[in-house]
Amino acid sequence: MSLLTQRIQWLRDRGSDQWATWERWRTKLGPSLAAGDIWILWDDDEAIGTITVEMTGDSDFWTPAELAEPAAYVSKLAVRLDRAGEELGALLLAWAGDYAFRYGCRYVRLDAWKTNKELHNYYLARGWTYLRTSTDPRRRSGVLFQRPAAPMDQEPVELRTITTHRE
Numbered sequence: 001m002s003l004l005t006q007r008i009q010w011l012r013d014r015g016s017d018q019w020a021t022w023e024r025w026r027t028k029l030g031p032s033l034a035a036g037d038i039w040i041l042w043d044d045d046e047a048i049g050t051i052t053v054e055m056t057g058d059s060d061f062w063t064p065a066e067l068a069e070p071a072a073y074v075s076k077l078a079v080r081l082d083r084a085g086e087e088l089g090a091l092l093l094a095w096a097g098d099y100a101f102r103y104g105c106r107y108v109r110l111d112a113w114k115t116n117k118e119l120h121n122y123y124l125a126r127g128w129t130y131l132r133t134s135t136d137p138r139r140r141s142g143v144l145f146q147r148p149a150a151p152m153d154q155e156p157v158e159l160r161t162i163t164t165h166r167e
């Protein structure tokens, strides 16, 4: 939670409205925790990053044909501010791609906040393919990206989920 709230404050300080819906989706973190979908990157005993990986996509964004494909959906990616700039976000995304690959997924997908062009550029610069932008007026996220699920091409890193569900 502190990794996410620290980054929300960082976004506000930059004048960004990204994750303005935080109060709504924070209530869904409990079920994600219980499912073992929330992962933490540790440096010794310090939590320095987090990513959520789910095997079911949001039907507001993804078509029935896409949802039928084996894919992993990542969200709530955050790196502790004092560790920014080390490409730990890329590491977490690569790890999620490797995890998805091992679960038989063909793709890793995500939806990004619509107004945040810098965030879209972040994904484009790291090999993600832009698919389309959701026109659903109820949703403020929905810039859709995907890339193939693939094994990591570097020494494996170990992430721990907060529960023991998938261990």
Ligand SMILES: CC(C)(COP(=O)(O)OP(=O)(O)OC[C@H]1O[C@@H](n2cnc3c(N)ncnc32)[C@H](O)[C@@H]1OP(=O)(O)O)[C@@H](O)C(=O)NCCC(=O)NCCS
Pocket: 007, 011, 016, 018, 075, 076, 077, 078, 079, 080, 083, 084, 085, 086, 087, 088, 089, 090, 110, 111, 112, 113, 116, 118, 119, 122
């Ligand atoms: C995305 C993130 C995990 C990447 O961590 P990292 O590997 O340490 O990389 P950095 O934090 O150095 O980010 C790389 C660049 O992208 C920019 N960036 C990252 N997320 C951004 C965002 N949400 N809005 C605007 N710019 C963003 C950073 O400012 C940085 O720009 P710079 O190179 O000009 O300094 C981290 O920046 C973060 O926690 N961002 C906020 C939360 C977020 O947007 N998560 C993704 C939600 S889909």
